[in-house]
Amino acid sequence: MRLYLASTSPARLQTLRAAGIEPIAAPPGVDEEAVVAAREAESGPLAAREMVQLLAQAKAEALIGAEPDGEPIDGLILGGDSAFLTGGAIHGKPHLPDVAKQRWLAQNGGHGELWSGHWLIDHRGGRVNGAVGRADVATVRFAALDDAEIDAYIATGEPLLVAGAFTIDSLGGPFIRRVEGDPSTVVGLSLSTLRDLVRELGVAWPSLWNRRPEAG
Numbered sequence: 001m002r003l004y005l006a007s008t009s010p011a012r013l014q015t016l017r018a019a020g021i022e023p024i025a026a027p028p029g030v031d032e033e034a035v036v037a038a039r040e041a042e043s044g045p046l047a048a049r050e051m052v053q054l055l056a057q058a059k060a061e062a063l064i065g066a067e068p069d070g071e072p073i074d075g076l077i078l079g080g081d082s083a084f085l086t087g088g089a090i091h092g093k094p095h096l097p098d099v100a101k102q103r104w105l106a107q108n109g110g111h112g113e114l115w116s117g118h119w120l121i122d123h124r125g126g127r128v129n130g131a132v133g134r135a136d137v138a139t140v141r142f143a144a145l146d147d148a149e150i151d152a153y154i155a156t157g158e159p160l161l162v163a164g165a166f167t168i169d170s171l172g173g174p175f176i177r178r179v180e181g182d183p184s185t186v187v188g189l190s191l192s193t194l195r196d197l198v199r200e201l202g203v204a205w206p207s208l209w210n211r212r213p214e215a216g
């Protein structure tokens with residue numbers, strides 16, 4: 001069974017590869033701000049769960065009709081989105097060093113919820129046969145960093161391009177005390193949630209395995 005990943009996220013791609021799945025990845029090309037603004041104009045401010053689900057669905061649906069590998073899509077299309085809820089505010093990627101610094105001064109030594117949305121479309125036989133989606137959340141608790149560590153971390157550039165301005169699986173790892181929930185949710189794609197969604201579409205999880213993870 002082919003899995004199409006509507007995402008440019010290196011972490012989502014790596015998470016699937018480590019789980020034995022080499023997806024066909026394609027950029028969803030969704031204007032996330034416009035999608036959120038249009039929905040909020042209709043129904044007011046979105047909660048974190050609603051926002052990540054809205055964007056995950058928009059990204060997956062953006063691939064319908066596309067031919068990511070030069071062939072019509074025949075398999076499952078997965079879209080994802082992540083956001084960090086802390087101090088009552090929902091944060092995506094900081095993009096700018098000053099924004100990342102403000103985020104860290106606010107969240108240092110504290111905690112927040114990393115929400116990841118998932119939308120899975122059954123696109124077999126040349127048509128959409130159904131779709132399922134679910135958000136998952138993990139609580140992340142931070143160590144207390146000193147100012148020099150915060151500045152040095154931001155100077156690496158890593159925090160600028162990840163939701164919440166931290167990673168758990170890279171340079172940010174030592175700054176994370178605890179994760180309560182599925183760790184892959186924090187990275188951007190909950191494998192346990194994805195397995196649930198695959199099974200809800202009547203597909204056997206092992207049918208997705210198409211690569212042997214690197215040993216060691």
Ligand SMILES: Nc1nc2c(ncn2[C@@H]2O[C@H](COP(=O)(O)OP(=O)(O)OP(=O)(O)O)[C@@H](O)[C@H]2O)c(=O)[nH]1
Nearest residue numbers: 007008009011012081082162163167168186187188
């Ligand atoms: N490696 C790593 N990446 C993280 C972590 N937390 C969040 N991210 C990444 O932060 C990014 C959140 O931005 P999103 O808008 O969800 O996704 P994106 O990277 O823009 O990619 P698209 O799916 O193409 O929109 C994703 O790429 C997540 O994988 C983490 O702990 N580790």
